[in-house]
Amino acid sequence: MADFWARTALMLYRGVGSILYPFSGPFLRARARKGKEDRSRRAERYGYASWKRPEGPLVWLHAASVGESLAIMPLIKRMESFGINLVFTTGTVTSASIAEDRLSERTIHQYVPMDVKRAVRRFLDHWQPDLVIFAESEIWPMTISELAKRNVPQILVNARMSDRSNRRWQKRPALAQAIFGQLSQVIAQSETDGERFRSLGAPWVSVAGNLKTDVGVPQVDERVLAKIKSQIQDRPTWVSVSTHRGEEAIMGRVHRMVASHAPGLLTIIVPRHPDRSREVEEELQAQGLNVVTRSSGKSIGSHTDVFLGDTIGEMGLYLRLSEIAFMGKSLAAEGGQNPIEPAMTGAAILSGRYVQNFRETYQKLLDAGGARLVSDENMLASHVLHLLRKRSDLEMMRDAARETVDGMTGALERTTLSLDAYIMPLRVQVGLQQHKNRAASASNASGAAK
Incomplete structure (x- = not known):
């Protein structure tokens, strides 16, 4: 009976797709x-x-x-x-x-x-x-x-x-x-x-x-990095990456709490979906924060509270602007975000407790001391402030995070090895085709010489 319902479900899926197919044009145009x-x-x-x-x-x-x-x-x-x-x-x-x-x-x-x-x-x-x-x-x-x-x-x-x-x-x-x-x-x-x-x-x-x-470490345009660092100068900074709806407002409140004890604080927020940039900007401005978006091309000034990273393909830039990285989808949303990239760049990792989608990676970082989990915005503010103030703890976390991720490499070799039974026959075909082409070229060249 279970097999019958499985086949029925797949038939329905196929049927619905066939019915909707002629009407997909307006959907794709939208x-x-x-x-x-x-x-x-x-x-x-x-x-x-x-x-x-x-x-x-x-x-x-x-x-x-x-x-x-x-x-x-x-x-x-x-x-x-x-x-x-x-x-x-x-x-x-x-x-x-x-x-x-x-x-x-x-x-x-x-x-x-x-x-x-x-x-x-x-x-x-x-x-x-x-x-x-x-x-x-x-x-x-x-x-x-x-x-x-x-x-x-x-x-x-x-x-x-x-x-x-x-x-x-x-x-x-x-x-x-x-x-x-x-x-x-x-x-x-x-x-x-x-x-x-x-x-x-x-x-x-x-x-x-x-x-x-x-x-490898996320790529960055060194000229752009140097330009933005010159705008930030020696201000204390922290970055919150891959945030989801509801978390940007939390980051704004955390900024205000930390800034009251760390004058000049710059908070960098990188939403998971950059197309929400305007929504996030307005939300932060409603808290009285001065926001500069990356897409606007405007410079970060001394009165800028939040630098909003709303561009695609520049994660390497944002992660190099701070040594403290909070990972989103872990406070207001659940599942967590992959901490591997910030760990590679040498950031101390902070995250909410809901990291089940990357449970084993976070466990390794926690065991090594490269990451810490927080339960709410007050605890997050406390950790950010502590790491800004105590350089020795910050360096310990950064080193632990980087060493943990370095020890996790080798997936490419193991994946390639697992694929070998499927890839090797194709490589043999490629080799035979190349040999055939070279033989044909040599024969043509010999005929032309005669």
């Missing part, structure tokens, strides 16, 4: 007006390709947004070095922009097709991938089903399963088995993630760690 879709490339969302498929083996890799794209970039670079053709899809305009800046000519970027039968089939008919690699938590039932019908191996790398998602899937075990059971392999970030995927029916699960640990 998203384009908001800057969430590339107007000139909307056809890619219907599965129409913008490039010709290259000859030889091809791997399709997919990452939903900026964070996933950056995490999977080292794996893409590694596969490019094997000479394998790649098509890399993303789901957002911002991730597409970052991807295109960092990809070589061997990798073609496309927007991921809608998870609707007609769009997915059109995409697969054109690209005919030999292997598909999804990043982190991208589960699309129709895409997975269509790939399984074509016997294309599909692997989930850097895989994670949040508490909320796990609870939802556990309530639907037959449906989970019907979907996760079609994955050839899951390469999880942690033992907890791995066990969750196993319990949901994934047939082969291994644990490799978080690929973000092998991305």
Whole structure:
């Protein structure tokens, strides 16, 4: 009976997608007006390709947004070095922009097709991938089903399963088995993630760690960094990154509490979604705070209370403006944000208690003394002030955070090793094709000489 309901649910999903498909145009146009879709490339969302498929083996890799794209970039670079053709899809305009800046000519970027039968089939008919690699938590039932019908191996790398998602899937075990059971392999970030995927029916699960640990320190434009540091001068600073709705107001109140004891304090706030910039600015101004947004291009003055980081791709800049970093989605929202990047830059990590999505990473940082959890805004203000005042404690936390993350590297090598059984046959095909091409070139050259 459970299998029957699972099949019924998937049939309904397929049917609803087919019904809504003809009406997706207005939806995509509305998203384009908001800057969430590339107007000139909307056809890619219907599965129409913008490039010709290259000859030889091809791997399709997919990452939903900026964070996933950056995490999977080292794996893409590694596969490019094997000479394998790649098509890399993303789901957002911002991730597409970052991807295109960092990809070589061997990798073609496309927007991921809608998870609707007609769009997915059109995409697969054109690209005919030999292997598909999804990043982190991208589960699309129709895409997975269509790939399984074509016997294309599909692997989930850097895989994670949040508490909320796990609870939802556990309530639907037959449906989970019907979907996760079609994955050839899951390469999880942690033992907890791995066990969750196993319990949901994934047939082969291994644990490799978080690929973000092998991305390296976030990049920064040194000229921009020097310019903004000259504006800040020697003011005490702290940064709050990846904040969610409700947390920016908390950060504003924390600023006022700390500033009463640390004159000249500058608080840097980087919302998780920069398109909320105007909303956040108005919220902070309502508290009587002087706000300068990064996107405005205005300088940070002596009376500036908050520097609002509302740009994409500049996390490396914001993290280098302070040695104290609070991680959002942990006070007013739940789940937490990944602390690996700030730890890499040498920041002391502060966070709310709700960090279940990155539980094992935070536990390692807490055990080493590189992170501290706070229960409310008063406790956060107390910790910020303490670290601003006591340099020795700040340095201890910074060193511990950096050393902890350094000890977590190696995920790229472990992931590549796990993928070897799928990648090696493609590398052999590439080698044979290259040998054939060289032989043909030599034969042509010899004929021309005669």
